[in-house]
Amino acid sequence: MFRFILSYLFIWILFPAAISAQSFKSDSGHVEFHSTVPLHSFTGKSNHLVGKINLADSTVDFYVDVHTLDTGIGMRDRDMMETLDAKEHPFADFYGKLDTKFNPNSFNPQEVTVSGKFTVHGVSRQISINGTLQKTESELQVEATWTLNMKDYDIKPPSILFYRVAKEVDISISSTLHEIK
Amino acid sequence: MKFWKSTSICFLLILLLLLIGSVHAQMKRELYKKVKIYDTTFWTSTLYAQSTTNNLEAHNLNVTIMHSFGLATSNIIQDFFGLDNPPNVRLGFDYGITNRWEAGIGRSTFSDIVDLRSKYAILQQKSDDSMPISFTLKGDVAVVTQENQKPLRNDLSSLVSAIFSRRLNGIFDFQVSPMIAHFNDVRSGNIKNIFSIGLGSQIHLSKRFSLVAEYYPVFGNRNRGTKNSFAIGLDIQTGGHVFQLFFTSSYWHLEQYILAQNTDQFWSGDFRFGFNINRLFDL
Numbered sequence: 001m002f003r004f005i006l007s008y009l010f011i012w013i014l015f016p017a018a019i020s021a022q023s024f025k026s027d028s029g030h031v032e033f034h035s036t037v038p039l040h041s042f043t044g045k046s047n048h049l050v051g052k053i054n055l056a057d058s059t060v061d062f063y064v065d066v067h068t069l070d071t072g073i074g075m076r077d078r079d080m081m082e083t084l085d086a087k088e089h090p091f092a093d094f095y096g097k098l099d100t101k102f103n104p105n106s107f108n109p110q111e112v113t114v115s116g117k118f119t120v121h122g123v124s125r126q127i128s129i130n131g132t133l134q135k136t137e138s139e140l141q142v143e144a145t146w147t148l149n150m151k152d153y154d155i156k157p158p159s160i161l162f163y164r165v166a167k168e169v170d171i172s173i174s175s176t177l178h179e180i181k
Numbered sequence: 182m183k184f185w186k187s188t189s190i191c192f193l194l195i196l197l198l199l200l201i202g203s204v205h206a207q208m209k210r211e212l213y214k215k216v217k218i219y220d221t222t223f224w225t226s227t228l229y230a231q232s233t234t235n236n237l238e239a240h241n242l243n244v245t246i247m248h249s250f251g252l253a254t255s256n257i258i259q260d261f262f263g264l265d266n267p268p269n270v271r272l273g274f275d276y277g278i279t280n281r282w283e284a285g286i287g288r289s290t291f292s293d294i295v296d297l298r299s300k301y302a303i304l305q306q307k308s309d310d311s312m313p314i315s316f317t318l319k320g321d322v323a324v325v326t327q328e329n330q331k332p333l334r335n336d337l338s339s340l341v342s343a344i345f346s347r348r349l350n351g352i353f354d355f356q357v358s359p360m361i362a363h364f365n366d367v368r369s370g371n372i373k374n375i376f377s378i379g380l381g382s383q384i385h386l387s388k389r390f391s392l393v394a395e396y397y398p399v400f401g402n403r404n405r406g407t408k409n410s411f412a413i414g415l416d417i418q419t420g421g422h423v424f425q426l427f428f429t430s431s432y433w434h435l436e437q438y439i440l441a442q443n444t445d446q447f448w449s450g451d452f453r454f455g456f457n458i459n460r461l462f463d464l
Contacts, residue, residue, distance in 0.1 A: 048213050052208055061207055065211075067212070073238070073461050075418065075421075076420040076421060079388065079420045090212055091210050093210065095207050
């Protein structure tokens, strides 16, 4: 009996070495959001999206330091940091799992859905996001878009005189993750 | 004995498994190390006419439309608080060449004055107080383009200022700005060089509203009949715009002309309404 348990545990210890070969990571992914106000719109961008995908256990893990978001106008960035309460809640992150099957042997783009916990402004919600994964020899290309409703995350849309920034914000990410050796 | 040995091995292996399992857990969240530290003083590149240490970021364009009307306190009904008088309007464009250096051009309707100006931020106050003050050098050259039968060199004027500022307690911006104005045309008895220590302040009432004041005490020789100019008003910022509503003693939007031409005394009730619109573009 003990021999069986020992064998089982040994297999489990050895197995992660195999699955780590199916892990991909990047710390220079791109994230941007598009926000609108009447007669005007603006985009905020960051090239410091950190992400990790483990194909073996289907985990998807992304986060960005919101301080790195840049709308091109410093005064607007300062406003945004206050709105997001960035000192208190510096990260926007997603942690979840692939809902759909992904074939790691195919180099074609594959539509996938991930479900998990998205957190921003210190508020977490369970969401599903549709995106595309494409594997190459040693990389994994990720693209995804979704719409965030600021009210769902207790973010008060900034008011500009007599009107407010639209509460819905379009978010997109793209990242090339490199295989963890 | 054999039982305990086997159990210990199992325990160690399970512990090892747990440790390896942690490899697959959520990544540790780490702050990005090179986060921009914001310059914290003032919302605009100029208060109402006085240049500030606020510098445009690289590739930002600030379009400014400045207005000042007639005296609000004389012929109140007939001139509707001075709004019936023709305003002095300055249309200006300032561009951030780098995060520290900006240059601009403007045109005022009074005397059709065209001015070129540039500012360079030598020191920038940081929000973490690693640099406690801001210090900017500014230069401005203006030319009267209205036909006046004078040689071109007599139409030229200039101003140089060294602007020191500091934000206190996160809500109060204050600046001291020694400046010297130079006019080429002194035939009408005017002074060639005028010296002032400009004072400016901004009190942040909220994220959107602030109270602003500027003052130009002239030291030494001054043109006959001129008075120290003062302005006070309310700024409203929206992220991309700053709207400025103010009362000022001077008609002028250029510092050298404020020093040389202002004949109205704010404290005697000689002030006018003015408003500026600043619109920032990211090019």
